[in-house]
Amino acid sequence: MFHRFANPTRFLKLAAIVQPWAAGATLLFLAGGLYYGLIDSPADYQQSETVRIMYVHVPAAWMAMFCYTALAISAGVGLIWKHPLADLAAKATAPIGAAFTFLALLTGSLWGKPMWGTWWVWDARLTSVLILFFMYLGYMALQNAFDDPARGTKASSILALVGFVNVPIIKFSVDWWNTLHQPASVVKMGGPAIHPSMLTPLLLMALAFKAYYIWVLLMRIRGEVNAGKIRALRLRQVHGTAPKMAEEVANG
Amino acid sequence: MAEFLEMGGYGAFIWPAYGAVTLVLLGLWIASRRFVATTEAELTNLNPRHTGDKDEA
Numbered sequence: 001m002f003h004r005f006a007n008p009t010r011f012l013k014l015a016a017i018v019q020p021w022a023a024g025a026t027l028l029f030l031a032g033g034l035y036y037g038l039i040d041s042p043a044d045y046q047q048s049e050t051v052r053i054m055y056v057h058v059p060a061a062w063m064a065m066f067c068y069t070a071l072a073i074s075a076g077v078g079l080i081w082k083h084p085l086a087d088l089a090a091k092a093t094a095p096i097g098a099a100f101t102f103l104a105l106l107t108g109s110l111w112g113k114p115m116w117g118t119w120w121v122w123d124a125r126l127t128s129v130l131i132l133f134f135m136y137l138g139y140m141a142l143q144n145a146f147d148d149p150a151r152g153t154k155a156s157s158i159l160a161l162v163g164f165v166n167v168p169i170i171k172f173s174v175d176w177w178n179t180l181h182q183p184a185s186v187v188k189m190g191g192p193a194i195h196p197s198m199l200t201p202l203l204l205m206a207l208a209f210k211a212y213y214i215w216v217l218l219m220r221i222r223g224e225v226n227a228g229k230i231r232a233l234r235l236r237q238v239h240g241t242a243p244k245m246a247e248e249v250a251n252g
Numbered sequence: 253m254a255e256f257l258e259m260g261g262y263g264a265f266i267w268p269a270y271g272a273v274t275l276v277l278l279g280l281w282i283a284s285r286r287f288v289a290t291t292e293a294e295l296t297n298l299n300p301r302h303t304g305d306k307d308e309a
Contacts, residue, residue, distance in 0.1 A: 049260040056273045099280050107269040219284045226291030233298045
């Protein structure tokens with residue numbers, strides 16, 4: 001089952017079927033999330049209207065960690081089993097994860113200013129997420145730092161695996177260290193400590209972001225498969241035309 | 253409407269947050285679409301038998 005999708009042609013066929021569904025789900029969940037988030041949900045009794053930033057900030061932060069986990073797993077599968085699509089999935093995931101991490105940092109800053117009185121603090125949660133952002137950038141830079149794409153993939157996959165140590169640190173940073181950032185209130189023992197009127201837009205936006213990830217991921221994998229074919233064709237052209245050129249030269 | 257945009261005095265923080273999310277996600281989507289389109293065009297150029305979805309297998 002695993003290796004059936006190692007065939008890019010078969011994968012692209014499946015991707016072409018899934019992609020419109022992912023696009024539809026993104027738009028549908030986004031419409032619902034924005035309606036409940038901006039219009040049909042109450043202001044918080046302490047944070048008043050700024051609580052609405054939560055509906056984009058928290059899902060973006062979840063996606064930042066989810067994408068890095070997906071990146072590390074794909075990189076590991078590519079490294080160990082030489083699964084070509086796993087490498088492409090890792091490569092395609094990185095810019096999406098970097099975008100969500102950037103958004104988590106930016107929207108967090110815009111929420112921090114009115115509620116904490118500061119745009120930024122160097123505490124464990126914020127700093128470890130900033131490091132996550134740099135891990136994404138480092139992965140992408142290393143991937144493209146070699147003339148031979150296979151070497152770039154190998155080096156960046158190792159970096160992705162080593163960097164995974166940061167993900168549990170981010171998750172538990174609010175419990176291990178004193179921080180301005182509040183601890184988990186959705187995924188916790190004894191159920192979510194958040195009212196359904198606020199949980200609804202939060203989960204809808206989280207689903208929208210997840211569907212967006214699938215949508216853009218499939219697009220980018222298709223692009224990467226194409227880029228690989230272009231490289232192979234170019235190589236074949238170089239080798240294929242060389243004897244012909246020699247023939248032309250020989251015939252004057 | 254003005255009251256909605258003002259967001260209890262916090263509009264200056266809430267709208268830039270939603271605006272940034274829109275810009276970044278839309279930008280990445282456009283860039284990814286363009287990535288697919290340019291590679292498809294280049295493939296067709298290099299190999300006229302290439303037909304996008306119905307790939308030469």
